[in-house]
Amino acid sequence: VPDAAALDAADPLAAFRDRFVPTPGRIYLDGNSLGRPPRETAARLATRAAEWADRLVTAWPDWVDEPRRIGDALAEHVIGARHGEVLVADSTTVNLFKLAAAVLAADPERRRVVVTDPGNFPTDRYVLGALAAEIRWVEHPTPDTVAAACEPGDVALASFGHVDYRTGERLDLAGITAAARAAGATPVLWDLSHSAGAIAVDLHAAGAELAVGCTYKYLNAGPGAPGYLYVREDLHSRLRSPIAGWFGQRDQFAMGPAYDPEPSIARFHAGTPPVLGLPAVEEGVRLMAQAGVEALEAKAAALTGFALELADSYLAAHGFTAVTPRDPARRGAHVALRHERAWPACQALAARGVIADFRAPDILRLGLPPLSTSYADVETGIGHLRELMAAREFDHFPARRPRVT
Amino acid sequence: VPDAAALDAADPLAAFRDRFVPTPGRIYLDGNSLGRPPRETAARLATRAAEWADRLVTAWPDWVDEPRRIGDALAEHVIGARHGEVLVADSTTVNLFKLAAAVLAADPERRRVVVTDPGNFPTDRYVLGALAAEIRWVEHPTPDTVAAACEPGDVALASFGHVDYRTGERLDLAGITAAARAAGATPVLWDLSHSAGAIAVDLHAAGAELAVGCTYKYLNAGPGAPGYLYVREDLHSRLRSPIAGWFGQRDQFAMGPAYDPEPSIARFHAGTPPVLGLPAVEEGVRLMAQAGVEALEAKAAALTGFALELADSYLAAHGFTAVTPRDPARRGAHVALRHERAWPACQALAARGVIADFRAPDILRLGLPPLSTSYADVETGIGHLRELMAAREFDHFPARRPRVT
Numbered sequence: 001v002p003d004a005a006a007l008d009a010a011d012p013l014a015a016f017r018d019r020f021v022p023t024p025g026r027i028y029l030d031g032n033s034l035g036r037p038p039r040e041t042a043a044r045l046a047t048r049a050a051e052w053a054d055r056l057v058t059a060w061p062d063w064v065d066e067p068r069r070i071g072d073a074l075a076e077h078v079i080g081a082r083h084g085e086v087l088v089a090d091s092t093t094v095n096l097f098k099l100a101a102a103v104l105a106a107d108p109e110r111r112r113v114v115v116t117d118p119g120n121f122p123t124d125r126y127v128l129g130a131l132a133a134e135i136r137w138v139e140h141p142t143p144d145t146v147a148a149a150c151e152p153g154d155v156a157l158a159s160f161g162h163v164d165y166r167t168g169e170r171l172d173l174a175g176i177t178a179a180a181r182a183a184g185a186t187p188v189l190w191d192l193s194h195s196a197g198a199i200a201v202d203l204h205a206a207g208a209e210l211a212v213g214c215t216y217k218y219l220n221a222g223p224g225a226p227g228y229l230y231v232r233e234d235l236h237s238r239l240r241s242p243i244a245g246w247f248g249q250r251d252q253f254a255m256g257p258a259y260d261p262e263p264s265i266a267r268f269h270a271g272t273p274p275v276l277g278l279p280a281v282e283e284g285v286r287l288m289a290q291a292g293v294e295a296l297e298a299k300a301a302a303l304t305g306f307a308l309e310l311a312d313s314y315l316a317a318h319g320f321t322a323v324t325p326r327d328p329a330r331r332g333a334h335v336a337l338r339h340e341r342a343w344p345a346c347q348a349l350a351a352r353g354v355i356a357d358f359r360a361p362d363i364l365r366l367g368l369p370p371l372s373t374s375y376a377d378v379e380t381g382i383g384h385l386r387e388l389m390a391a392r393e394f395d396h397f398p399a400r401r402p403r404v405t
Numbered sequence: 406v407p408d409a410a411a412l413d414a415a416d417p418l419a420a421f422r423d424r425f426v427p428t429p430g431r432i433y434l435d436g437n438s439l440g441r442p443p444r445e446t447a448a449r450l451a452t453r454a455a456e457w458a459d460r461l462v463t464a465w466p467d468w469v470d471e472p473r474r475i476g477d478a479l480a481e482h483v484i485g486a487r488h489g490e491v492l493v494a495d496s497t498t499v500n501l502f503k504l505a506a507a508v509l510a511a512d513p514e515r516r517r518v519v520v521t522d523p524g525n526f527p528t529d530r531y532v533l534g535a536l537a538a539e540i541r542w543v544e545h546p547t548p549d550t551v552a553a554a555c556e557p558g559d560v561a562l563a564s565f566g567h568v569d570y571r572t573g574e575r576l577d578l579a580g581i582t583a584a585a586r587a588a589g590a591t592p593v594l595w596d597l598s599h600s601a602g603a604i605a606v607d608l609h610a611a612g613a614e615l616a617v618g619c620t621y622k623y624l625n626a627g628p629g630a631p632g633y634l635y636v637r638e639d640l641h642s643r644l645r646s647p648i649a650g651w652f653g654q655r656d657q658f659a660m661g662p663a664y665d666p667e668p669s670i671a672r673f674h675a676g677t678p679p680v681l682g683l684p685a686v687e688e689g690v691r692l693m694a695q696a697g698v699e700a701l702e703a704k705a706a707a708l709t710g711f712a713l714e715l716a717d718s719y720l721a722a723h724g725f726t727a728v729t730p731r732d733p734a735r736r737g738a739h740v741a742l743r744h745e746r747a748w749p750a751c752q753a754l755a756a757r758g759v760i761a762d763f764r765a766p767d768i769l770r771l772g773l774p775p776l777s778t779s780y781a782d783v784e785t786g787i788g789h790l791r792e793l794m795a796a797r798e799f800d801h802f803p804a805r806r807p808r809v810t
Contacts (some may be wrong), residue, residue: 049450056441060628094675126650126651127662128662199476244531245531245532258534274631275628283702350463
C-alpha cells in the first residue's frame, strides 16, 4: 500500500483542502451526500443577508441575473456547456421534472415511454415513473443496451445518472447519448449530481442535450442548495417548462395576460430564485473553476484507486467487497463496499468520528471529493473500519436500518 | 388628517419596528414585494451555516423536519390551519403547480376547466393556464360570480389571490370557498402571498381546502425564500403531487423501487428543502406569532386607512385616484393609487429615498406591512409624493417603463 503522506505531499490539489472549514475530530467521507463548506461561504452568505438589509428590493436588478451568471460559470468551468445553457434554479427533482415533462410534451405523437435504470437515483425513478406511460428498464446502461431499448422507436426520453449513486460506476455519457439518438431518435436527460464537481464532465463533447444536477454534494453549496439544469441551445425553442412560472416569462414585470416564455434558458425558471443562498453556489463553483476539471478527474481517480487498494488490503479479510469499477474512467469519486453488516459498520465508524454513509441494502459508501479529501483521510477512515471490524464494534449497533414511518 | 406621531405613540405594535434592521435614509413602502429583514435573521442564518460546518451531514435528522415544524407554526399563528397541514417548500409557483395539478389529476372524469380572475397574480394565471383545458375568467370574484362560473358543474378547480396584488382588494375567502363548493363541488386554491402576515387569515374558519403562499413578502424571510402550501387534512389521501420527488416518499431512505407517497403533508415535498434559508422563515413566522394576527389586522386597517386619508388630502389634486377599497375588511395591507404618470412618479419617489413600486399599466403601490411600518413612514412617503408632483419631478424620468428583453 502506498504511503498516504507521500501521496498528499505530491498532490497538486493539496492546497485546496485549506479552502474548506476544517472538521476537527472527524474524518468526513460523505461529501457525496452533503459537501463541506468552503471557508469563504459563510462570509459571502452574510454579505448577501446584509445586502438584503441595506438595499432591500432595489438590489433586484443585480440579483435577478445570478441564476444565469452562476449557471454560465458552471457551464464553462465544470460541465462543459456554453454560456446561456445552464440555469441555477429549484431543486434537482423539480428540474428533472421540468425537463422530462417538457420533452414528453414536445412529442405528443410518441407514446410516453421512458427508458431508465432500476439503479437510478430514487427521485429520478419516481419522477420519471409518475410522468411516463411506461418505464422500460435497462439494468446495465451501455450504448448497446440503451440502443436496444430505444430501437422500437417509441421511446420519448431516456434518463440516467452519470455516476451511480450506490456503486460509483460512471456511465458512458457520450456513447449512451449517441446510441439513444441513433437507435430511436431519443434524447437523453443526464443527472450529474454524483459527477459534476467530482470528475471531468464535458457535455458538449459528449453531445449531451439535457442534464440536471445538484449543488449541495460535490459543489459544496450547502444543505438544500438549489439544483441546476442544462438545455443545449438548439433545444430551447422546442421545449416548454410544464411549470409556466413568472420567472420564465418574457418581460416578466409587464405581467402580461398570456404566457409567453423567454426565448433563453430563463424559460426554465419557475418562481423566484433563492437569492439568499446563491452566493454559496457561486463560491462552490468558483473553487471547482480554480482547480479545473482535469485536475479533479486525476485526483478522483487516484483517491478512489487508493481507497480500493486499501479496501483490498485491509477489508477483504473482513468480508467487504468493492463494487466500484477498477477502471478509473468507469467510476466517479466515491467507492462502494458491499457487506451484509454495512449498516451497523457505518454506525460504528461514525462512533469513531468517521462519517461515511449507507445505501440499502448492504452498501457502505465512502465519498472522496477531490478538493476536500486527503489521502490521509482515506487511510485513516479505512484503517478505522479495519479496526472496528476486527473488534466487532458493529455488534453494538442495531443490525438493520430502522424503518422510518 | 390625524397626527402621525400621535398614532405611532398609540400603536400597540410600535415596538415591533425595532425588531427589524433599520433603513437609514430610506422610507421603505415595498414590503409587499420584498419584506425587511428582522434583526435576528442574519445571526440565525449564520448559525445555520456554522451548523453545516460543524455537524455536516449528521445534522440531517434535525433539519429534515423543519419544513413541517415551521409549517406548523405558520399554520397555528398566521393562517389558521392545523398542525400537519402546512409545509414550507419550493417556491410559491411550484407549490401552486403541485396543488393545482394534483386536484386536476384527482378528478379525471371532469374536464380540466379552471376558474380564475384575470387580475390574479401573473404566475398564478400562467401556471393555471398551462394546466387547464379551459380557463373560465371571473372578473370580480364574489360568492355570486364564482358560483355562477362553477354552476355548470364542469369546473375542476377555482383559484384566486386572497388579496389582489395590484388593487389591494381582499376577496371573501369564506364566501367564495363555500359558493364554489355549493355551486359546482369545486375546490378553491387560495394564494395567500399578499395576505398572510399582513392581515388575519383563518383558513379553517373559512372552510378553505387548499392554499399556497410566499414567505419573502409579509413574512420577511428574505429574497427567494421558499413558499409554503396548505392542504386540509381530509384531502391528503386524495391528492398526489405531480412531482413524485424522494422527499415525498414514505421511508425515504429505504429508496424503494416504487413511489409510495407519505400519508402526511410531506407527500407534497419534491426535492431537498432549502435548509440554509429555513431559519429566516422561522424568524419571520416567529415575529408574526408574537404580534398575533388580530393585531396585524387592526394595524393594517389603520395604516391603510391613514394612507387613504392622506391620498385624498394630498394627492387627489395631483390626479391620483385610490383604487383600494374604503372598507378595511375588504382590503389587505397595501394601497394602490392610480395615475397615468405612476411609473415616473415611482422613480421620482425612489430618488427621494421613498421605495414604493409600480404595477403596469398605471398603479403606484404603497406596501404597509403592519409590523415594520410607522404612521410617520406613511405620512413622510406620501408627503414626498405630494411635493414631487407639485414640482413635476416625474418629468426627469422616462414616461414609460422600459420593455425588458
